[in-house]
Amino acid sequence: MQLEDYFGEFLRKTVNLSQFKLDTLDDRVGKIYRALQNDGLLGERVQGMSKQGSWAHKTIIDPVGDNEFDADFMLYLEDDTSWTPRDYLANVKAALGRSSTYRNMTVERKNRCVRVVYASSCHIDIVPAVSRYEAEYVAYYKDDAWEMTDPQGFTSWMKEKDDIAGGNLRRVIRLIKFLRDHRGSFTGTRSVILTTLLGERVSALKKFSDPGYYKNVPTALVNIIGDLDEFLQANPTKPIIMDPSGSGASFDHRWTQETYAYFRDRIHSHAAEMRAAYDSSDKSDSVSKWQAIFGEEFIAPTSNQSSSPFGSPATALASTGLSGRAG
Missing domain, CATH: 3.30.460.90 (Beta Polymerase; domain 2)
Incomplete structure (x- = not known):
């Protein structure tokens, strides 16, 4: 579910x-x-x-x-x-x-x-x-x-990708960071690489073919992680990850083949686990499967409050500058 x-x-x-x-x-x-x-x-x-x-x-x-x-x-x-x-x-x-x-x-x-x-x-x-x-x-x-x-430029690229995903890309990235930091699922993969790999999986063409591909957080999560898993499984050797801003820099030096291989294996496991939780038609079973991934804090809402520091999909991803910068 x-x-x-x-x-x-x-x-x-x-x-x-x-x-x-x-x-x-x-x-x-x-x-x-x-x-x-x-x-x-x-x-x-x-x-x-x-x-x-x-x-x-x-x-x-x-x-x-x-x-x-x-x-x-x-x-x-x-x-x-x-x-x-x-x-x-x-x-x-x-x-x-x-x-x-x-x-x-x-x-x-x-x-x-x-x-x-x-x-x-x-x-x-x-x-x-x-x-x-x-x-x-x-x-x-x-x-x-x-x-x-x-x-x-990176922030602008991220905003474009997040807009395609209806504001759900940034939520997916937060969830994957939570798995890394709080659940210890994988270590050594820097946030800039996670953001790039996940953002690159977001596709306007997929959304055109299936308008509901990123319709909410769980759907976006399962689809983006599934697409990431497909990419990683096609690349047993660490791929070169370029800065999506077009600066010409690569993030290759920020992880090793060993770190990549471990990340690749963990994402492969998570993709299957998330798909099973998502596809389960029994609510209790689905909750149990999601909790196995995210922990016991994954629970039913206790109120109708929807306020969040990053809550609205329409919230802009803007780089804040102060006046006075040259150029």
Whole structure:
């Protein structure tokens, strides 16, 4: 059975990041951005910001237990050829060190970002970027090099795919992330790869042939995972996963053949399990089968409330930028 109301309840109560946490995230990012804008040395170089990753795609989920939730944002800075990529990361970290708010907090320099850690709560990754020759680049500390990227292009692609699926692609991605993070179904497959693989399975042609192909969450889930399984089974060797924004970058370095093989096997099992749960005509049996996949928190709705931080299929997937970004 489809049990659409069960899925709605499960997403609202168990999977989705709460509205309080989303509001907290917005507030903290805004304060970090203003601190960088107001810094006496870095501030004049700041040109804008935009959400990226699961925060921009609306696929962020509640973390396991007391683990931190996280979000990334791009910090667009003036292109200065006298600075190396490492300089950009170092200077963002230094600017936060000069702030009365952040100097006593944990601020870490990573390979592609500067991370601000809020103890037992969340962390926020600031990704320095420059615009050059009508393209965007992010700093990579390890190689002291620039990497071409197009996070807003990725977000636009994600929105197009989600629109085809009636807003259900982002819900499917959240459910699969839940299996990875909360159920331990598979490990090592990064969210950007999950998003790309699942999004690439969404097809306007399939929806044209069958208008109900993505009609609700359980139908979209079973069909998208079934199509993903078909793709993976046709590729025993790890395929090259390209950035769907068209940046020319690949995500190949983000997983190994071993990780891929394990993911391939787990998706094959899940596709069969989900199809069996979906096709069962007995409600009790169907609930039991879905619970075997998602856990005992997959239960009947306890109220008629439908509010959710990512609830409406019509909610736009927008990359939020502040005024002032060059270009």
